Amino acid sequence: MQHRVRAVLLTPNDTMLLIKRIRPGIAPYWVIVGGKIEPSDAGPEEALLREVREEIASEAEIAGLLHTIQTDDERQDFYLATVDKWSFEDRTGPEFSQEGRGEYLLEEIPLTTEALDAVNLLPQDFATVLRGAVERGILPATR
Numbered sequence: 001m002q003h004r005v006r007a008v009l010l011t012p013n014d015t016m017l018l019i020k021r022i023r024p025g026i027a028p029y030w031v032i033v034g035g036k037i038e039p040s041d042a043g044p045e046e047a048l049l050r051e052v053r054e055e056i057a058s059e060a061e062i063a064g065l066l067h068t069i070q071t072d073d074e075r076q077d078f079y080l081a082t083v084d085k086w087s088f089e090d091r092t093g094p095e096f097s098q099e100g101r102g103e104y105l106l107e108e109i110p111l112t113t114e115a116l117d118a119v120n121l122l123p124q125d126f127a128t129v130l131r132g133a134v135e136r137g138i139l140p141a142t143r
Contacts, residue, residue: 006034
C-alpha cells in the first residue's frame with residue numbers, strides 16, 4: 001500500500017499554501033504540499049517535514065493530524081502545519097525537474113469557504129473536509 005502525507009500549511013497571514021497544477025489536456029487543479037513516505041523516512045511526520053523542505057524550501061511546525069483517507073491501495077494522512085517563510089524558487093523535489101510533468105505554481109489561498117470553492121482542490125473528499133474545518137473556524141485557531 002502506498003502511504004502519502006500532506007500538509008495543510010497555514011501562514012502568518014491566515015492563508016494556506018496550495019500548489020496549482022497545470023498539465024496539458026487537463027483542467028488546472030490544486031493540491032496540498034506533500035508526497036509519499038520514503039523508506040529512509042523515520043515515520044510519517046518526518047516524511048512530511050522532508051516534503052515541505054523539498055517542495056517549498058521551508059521548515060514546518062506540525063500541529064497535528066487532521067484527516068486520513070484510505071483506499072485498498074493508498075493511505076493519505078493530512079496534517080495541519082504552520083510555516084513562517086518559504087521559497088518556491090528554491091524547491092528541490094524530484095518531480096519539479098521531470099520532463100512532461102507540467103507546471104507547478106505556489107499560491108496563497110485565504111482561509112475562507114469562498115476561496116476554497118474557487119479552486120479545484122484534489123482530492124475532492126479532502127476538499128470537503130477542509131471546507132468544513134474552515135466553516136467551523138478550526139484552521140486559523142491552530143496558529
